[in-house]
Amino acid sequence: MLANLVLDPTEDQFRIDPYPIYALLREHDPVHHNPQRGLWALSRYEDVQWALREWQQFSSVGGVELDESLFGQGDFIVMDPPDHDALRRLVSPHFQAKAMSNVLPLIERVTTESLLPLTSDEPFDAVTAFAQRIPAVTICAMLGLAEEQATWAVGEVNAMMTRHGSVVRSPQVLAARAALESTFITGVQERIAARSWSRTATPQTSDIMTDLAQAVSIGELTMADIPGLCLTLIAAGTETTAGLISGVLHGLATGLITSDDLLGTDQQVRLDALDEYLRFDAPIQWLGRTTTEDVHRHGRTIPAGSKVLLLYGSANRDPRRFTDPDALNFDRPAGRSMTFGDGIHFCLGRILARIEAQVALTAILQRWTTFQLAGQPRRFPSTFLRTYEYLPLRCN
Numbered sequence: 001m002l003a004n005l006v007l008d009p010t011e012d013q014f015r016i017d018p019y020p021i022y023a024l025l026r027e028h029d030p031v032h033h034n035p036q037r038g039l040w041a042l043s044r045y046e047d048v049q050w051a052l053r054e055w056q057q058f059s060s061v062g063g064v065e066l067d068e069s070l071f072g073q074g075d076f077i078v079m080d081p082p083d084h085d086a087l088r089r090l091v092s093p094h095f096q097a098k099a100m101s102n103v104l105p106l107i108e109r110v111t112t113e114s115l116l117p118l119t120s121d122e123p124f125d126a127v128t129a130f131a132q133r134i135p136a137v138t139i140c141a142m143l144g145l146a147e148e149q150a151t152w153a154v155g156e157v158n159a160m161m162t163r164h165g166s167v168v169r170s171p172q173v174l175a176a177r178a179a180l181e182s183t184f185i186t187g188v189q190e191r192i193a194a195r196s197w198s199r200t201a202t203p204q205t206s207d208i209m210t211d212l213a214q215a216v217s218i219g220e221l222t223m224a225d226i227p228g229l230c231l232t233l234i235a236a237g238t239e240t241t242a243g244l245i246s247g248v249l250h251g252l253a254t255g256l257i258t259s260d261d262l263l264g265t266d267q268q269v270r271l272d273a274l275d276e277y278l279r280f281d282a283p284i285q286w287l288g289r290t291t292t293e294d295v296h297r298h299g300r301t302i303p304a305g306s307k308v309l310l311l312y313g314s315a316n317r318d319p320r321r322f323t324d325p326d327a328l329n330f331d332r333p334a335g336r337s338m339t340f341g342d343g344i345h346f347c348l349g350r351i352l353a354r355i356e357a358q359v360a361l362t363a364i365l366q367r368w369t370t371f372q373l374a375g376q377p378r379r380f381p382s383t384f385l386r387t388y389e390y391l392p393l394r395c396n
């Protein structure tokens with residue numbers, strides 16, 4: 001253990017560059033304790049994977065962030081089985097590979113529309129205009145929200161996620177939550193009233209709210225679960241993918257990445273190139289669990305009831321798992337990173353996220369060959385999300 005080694009994800013330095021402290025933790029303090037913040041942290045790949053798979057010992061109930069979840073009942077990210085499994089099962093058909101053929105035209109349309117107003121050599125914010133807009137409009141349309149509602153919904157969900165380590169239950173955030181809740185409840189009520197589902201429709205061909213309405217009407221779900229479930233899907237599906245798209249754009253603008261690194265022989269962005277970027281700089285750097293009993297690892301005991309951060313971003317740079325892990329190597333042999341988690345909470349939107357980024361980045365690389373920063377980018381204010389809230393670009 002090193003005397004002065006302290007992990008505090010609320011610190012600016014962590015947001016700027018968490019990788020140096022990860023290296024020290026993996027090497028010297030793999031079961032780290034920060035008593036001031038009341039948290040523990042696992043940093044090695046093997047340990048993060050182990051904790052994610054041992055959900056009986058590492059519970060998600062009680063929240064996966066530093067603060068409790070603001071999304072409330074229905075947020076299955078913060079549930080354990082059996083409740084978690086029942087809710088996940090309800091929405092998962094929409095995210096499976098075979099459902100993607102229905103979503104692809106939507107992603108392509110949103111991408112084309114997002115690029116349309118952008119002009120060569122004119123600076124634009126690549127986050128709001130592109131990287132965030134594409135996943136946001138897509139997940140909101142999959143839910144069944146109108147496009148005008150998407151921008152509003154994502155703005156409010158972001159306000160709920162923008163917490164610098166301390167719980168912000170400001171009147172504005174609570175009002176936004178109430179407004180969103182009633183939008184989802186009304187949407188589901190309207191579908192129940194219209195009985196808009198049919199026996200022949202498969203889950204993938206209807207919107208998610210229609211399936212939720214059907215589940216409520218047959219007693220598989222309660223109305224009280226609806227807002228939290230919908231908020232979770234928007235939150236999980238937007239800033240994460242925005243982090244991937246904006247991270248790659250930032251890389252193109254700063255020379256870290258070239259178009260040749262990304263494009264395959266068919267001139268499409270390669271999914272395995274995206275996977276390497278996701279390993280190198282994960283949009284979700286960590287999420288937490290709470291121990292349900294005393295847990296022993298590397299000679300230390302984490303007491304029952306402790307908050308443990310599982311450092312996905314550090315696991316992805318573990319030299320025990322990846323050769324030369326700090327290098328962004330697009331020819332690296334495939335190896336599963338921790339970017340999408342593991343175990344029962346393994347990312348539901350993994351296939352969707354990679355397709356969204358593939359379509360978006362292929363389209364922008366077809367349109368432009370030169371990418372430059374047109375100002376100072378700003379990181380999204382979060383303790384666990386590694387993305388941008390502002391990325392000014394000039395392209396031609």
Ligand code: HEM
Binds near residue numbers: 139237283284348
């Ligand atoms: C690059 C983009 C993405 C990244 C890096 C990412 C990452 C993750 C991670 C690390 C988890 C595990 C949570 C945990 O361990 O507690 C997760 C879960 C989840 N993700 Fe993603 N995600 C991405 C995109 C998406 C998209 C587009 C959606 C679509 C709605 C989505 C929906 C979900 C949901 C619903 C869960 C919870 C699964 C469960 O608790 O069973 N994600 N994601």
